[in-house]
Amino acid sequence: MNKIVLIVLVCLFALVAFGTVVAEESEPATTEFSLWVGSHYTDFTDSPKKVGEYNLGNSEALPEFKLNLLSRSNGKLFSLDGHYFDDQNINANLRAVVGDRMNLSVQYRSMIRQTEQDLLENIAAQEFAGVDSLGNDKRGGKMLTHAITDPGADYNYNRQEILTRLNILLSKKNNVRLVAAHRSILKNGTEQKVASDHCFSCHLTSESAEVDQRTHEIEAGLEAEVDNIDVGYTFGYRKFKSYTADPTAYFDKAMHPINITDTATQHEFGSRLIFDDSTAPFGIYPETERYSHKVRVKGKLGTGRVASSLVYSKSKNKRTDLSSEAVSGVLNYTVPLSPRSRLIARVTGARLTADDPFIDLPTFREGRPGPHVDFDYTRYSTIDRTEGKATAEVITRLNPKMTLSVLAGYQIIDRDDYPTPGNGLTTNRFIGQAKLRYRKGLNYTTSLKYRFEKTSDPFTSGRGLFEEVGRDRLLPLVDGFKFIFYFQREDLRYQNITTEPTDYHEFAWTSTWRPDPKVSMVLGARGKYDKNNDLDSLDVEHFSIQPNFALNLTPDPRVVVSTGYTYNYSKSRGPVAVALFDG
């Protein structure tokens, strides 16, 4: 009930503050108030997880109430809407407006979400070792196994969000305003964590973990109007932290995957690992902070209007001491080209950089006879890049019924260090779009849109997907050593893989028909198709289409009926690959 007390206190505070301001005015206030008090009973049969995804999932009776308050006077408004369904599902909205002097809104939302347990049943396989004398399959040593340490666990979390926005007029001269906002997101509950063991045992272990995550975000700034130019500055701060202890898992003792009773191999396999036969944290959350500074300028420029903003932000993961920085800008310019047409030009740019940490690893096979490998490396960030995008859209009224807009654009993403340091991938994209709108009075409207994007060098995994046939190109690391290690096969890999397309098509059509005030009908369809032509032997493509229909009828002032149908068909084509090993 602490939440209810908190909400009531906030409402009372806002009501008193609003009442004080209203009392200063002579205009009487009009107030509308409604309250609903009742109860509900929920009952679940079989699995409640999906059918009751946003419910407590219990068969029980609980109290419930709703209230709505709206108070108005000359230029002032106070409203409060609240709904208490149960102690995990609550919504409350408060708004107070005092002319153009103050605008305050407070929103509280609480919801619960049931999440399921991955049974990991697909993670069960063992090497086939032939057929025994009775004709039954014999299983070999290498295996893929899983363990659920908390069978039947009931995972769910409660998400609470408090959002406050405040706008206060500080000075009528130059319209100086204080703009502030605060948002907190609290997430509590339990979740499933799956630890993946070393490859020598191929063992996944599932367990329950507590969830207690808190995000706090504030923004504060000033806005003013100087010589018909709007200027503004906003400072932002965001923090995320998980307050639960890190989940831990036991990582198996290193052994040969087949000869598991041969303890002599432990030293060989253990020497290839960072750790084994030990308990270590896994699946941990970052602790992040982000600072930002944003300036905005908006005003007239020639016969048009310009709006621009520039943002600098710095983020840091305090657990790893890794930081990233971003500088981004937007420039919008709108200008009439003729009495029937106008141009909207938009340019955006961004520069992103992130720390490149040095990864210090133990020497591979240290203390063992034969080759040793130092895997230390600098992990260059894939984030480091410069981005730019420019679009120009011309909107023309062809006649009183038809409007045509044509957009053309270009985007570039120039990565610094991916896939190779100092020689990053540069993605170029050309964009074309056309929209046609037709309106015949209030009875009929329709719109058509087509968009096309052509991309060169979209982001791809630089590690390759496949290996060259055979192993004859690989040699042991040192003369006289007979083994080829799995990591050496990295040298055989080829074929970039991505889900990003080179060609993208999108269309949308919507028609609305209102033959009379009692009937309205909507017909429409949206479709997308994309493919990638740069993947050699791969034929990756995606297609989707969504036709829809809606009908609203009001045959009588006492009767309202609405019905509709939506169909969604989608098809994705991608590679399914399996690893082949000869031991």
Add this chain to the structure above:
Amino acid sequence: MYTMVDYKTNAHNVYLNGSFQATPKLRFNGALIFNYTKAESDQVLMPDVEDRLVDGAGAPGQLELQDFSFDQMDTYSNLEYQLLRFAAGIEYKIAPDIKITVDGEYADLDDKAGYVYGIESGKYFMIRSGIGVEF
């Protein structure tokens, strides 16, 4: 070893909402929602790679104990379920500013294929009643 495979999704959504003010004191409302979704992968037919195997010396190799059929792989990500949700309610004014309400909701999820979470078929029933005042 790889092959290209299509994954197809079909989803149908139908809804019907209505309200009826039977008398100045009595009002009915109702909603019916039906969703049917089926998603499946085409069968995974891997190419015959036996003739591409070579041993360390470059001679034809063998993987006698490997099974290349993968004839059940396409079923891993199959989905098929239907959800029927029905809601109905009555409002009756016992005084100009006071009304009593009764409404209920029923949902039936029929999970035919299951996913990594297992079969999640289930039914949900809720009944709600209360009294509202306005002034």
